[in-house]
Amino acid sequence: MIKSWMVIGAVTFVVALGASFLRPKDIKWFGRLQRPRWLTFEALIPIIWTIIFICGAWSAYIVWEKNPGTSYTWFLMAFYLVVEIAIVLYSPVMLWTRSLKIGTIIGGVGVVLGLILTLLVLPISGWAALLLVPYLLWGPIGTYTTWEMSRLNPESA
Template sequence: MLPSWLVIGVVTFLIALGSSILRPKDIKWFNRLQRPRWLTFEKAIPLIWTIVFICGAWSAYIVWEKTQNWGLMAFYALIEVTIVAYSPVLLWTRSLRNGTIVGGLGFVLGLFLAFQVLSISGTAALLLLPYLIWSPIGTYTTWEMGKLNPESF
């Protein structure tokens, strides 16, 4: 039998691959959008998401080892799918509003999970903090881009 950390890591990686289902024409569209002047950290976003996914998987591993709860694992997966859906939804619909909605939904789901996990493991809940900090920043950035690009909101 495979160790749980490996299964969780592989599932996390496979779900994360979903964010790469992007068409070049959509990426071109996104790159043409105006950005807020304060958006100086755009090149760091892939690293930030890598950290978020690693911490989320680690949190899931801790929770699994303590509970063996498939429902919680499904909830972790749902949040990751929501995170990964942001880019395809935003790009395929060419709507910053849709991206803002998906980002906000992911944050609410993440917050709910963190409160559930807190009673199981403080460490697992703390490992969700990178997402709970980054998600509103990314969502707010998308919303601000919508104000600069009203035709795409």
């Protein structure tokens, strides 16, 4: 029998792969952009996102196990999926459009959706809500960084 954690983990992994649909020319464009001097942690960003996705999947698993199969739990699973899709769309859409402004908007929307999800999950499980905190902390940092980069690179805003 397939366990719920396997399904949640597989969906998380497959959706996260969407962030890898990047063209080399877009990565090159992004690499040439000027960054804020305080952005010294760029090499850690893939690790940070990996932790965030694992925490999000674990949170979804906890919520599912509290009330498996109910319509509200399915709604929450769909909401988790929407938040992850918003997160994953950030890089490809920003790079394809070469617009840091669009990246800032997508990042901001993702943060708001993550906050709503956390508030919906909190009454079900404090642990599940706590596992969403890494995203609630990192999302604004990433969004602010993109906004700051748009100020430093007005031709790419």
